[in-house]
Amino acid sequence: MTPAPRGGFTLLELLVALAIIGILAGLILTALAGSKAKARGMFCQNNNKQLVTGWLMYADDHSQRLAYNLGGAAARTNLNWAAGTLDWELTADNTNLADLTEAALGSYIAKVAAIYRCPSDWVLSAPQLAAGWSSRARSYSMNASVGDAGEITSSGVNINNPGYTQFFRLTSMPAPGRIFVFLDEHPDSISDGYFVNRSYYPEWIRLPASWHNRGAAFSFADGHAETHLWKCASTMPAPAPDAAGLPIDVSDDPRDFNWIIAHMSVPLGPPSPRPY
16 A cells, blocks of 8 residues: 655745745844844933933032033043043053043942943954953043133133133023033044034034934933934944044035034123133
């Protein structure tokens, strides 16, 4: 007697099943990657929220005077909101967490150094990778129009933007919900914690980051935080050492640049004395 044929898959059916499994796996992995990226964006936004909360607490404790926001070599002091200057070399500032936790805002955010770094920012140079580094210490900077910048603002206005108000006190801000304080900065321009661009010329001197779905996290003087998405390719060079190519002329399409300027300060009114 001939035995009954056994049921089974043909080779074609197996190939089709494997293809479907592969497609489903790809969709699942894509969804997981998207979820992780979204989570990192929310984490970064929360970091900004905590920084600006500490900044507001500092102002409350100092008669509404804002934390120092010094640039260049002057930033290497714990009187500043954050000390140190970042680069692509093996400079100690790049990894010195005490530059953050012992600086002016450190005690207002429980000296948690992780708050100063975006979870998407793992960018390092070749020498830094060879040295076994995992990341640099800081991803955020402060709006140059906010706080005392030392000699740059000794006249009561910021020499980089003489037509705009420099805010020395929280009470001097007419629209705190529109003025950003902290932002996620491009790793190739971050340097000190002083984020400046000149309103009178459409050119990026310092770049915001674009980690989060082509956007960057910001926190504002009223205490809220949000992620702003960029529109121009010139705002989004690769997050890599020496990739920014600064300065970048944006006269052909200044939409993103104009957004930064509009949320940096307000046009200067009648002069007022420097508060301290």
